[in-house]
Amino acid sequence: MDQLTPFERGLLEQFRKLASEFDQSQSASEELSGKLADWSRAISKRQTEIETRLKQVEATQTRLTEALDTQNSSTSRLVEQVNRLLNALKS
Numbered sequence: 001m002d003q004l005t006p007f008e009r010g011l012l013e014q015f016r017k018l019a020s021e022f023d024q025s026q027s028a029s030e031e032l033s034g035k036l037a038d039w040s041r042a043i044s045k046r047q048t049e050i051e052t053r054l055k056q057v058e059a060t061q062t063r064l065t066e067a068l069d070t071q072n073s074s075t076s077r078l079v080e081q082v083n084r085l086l087n088a089l090k091s
Contacts, residue, residue: 004012
């Protein structure tokens with residue numbers, strides 16, 4: 001090291017500084033990458049939960065629609081029967 005000129009020492013010091021900054025940048029990048037991976041897993045989990053809940057809501061909606069269709073049909077038949085009775089009483 002004693003054989004280096006001041007210029008070479010300056011260049012070497014700049015290189016060391018750049019290497020240190022690179023290490024810090026790489027560390028920050030790895031930390032950010034880890035956080036992004038965690039966030040991605042959390043979003044994926046939440047998306048799966050939402051999809052599951054949506055399927056449950058759709059199934060409930062289907063059951064309710066079927067129940068309303070059945071009720072509507074029963075009500076229509078009842079109204080028809082009442083109308084027939086009323087017509088029979090009028091005759």
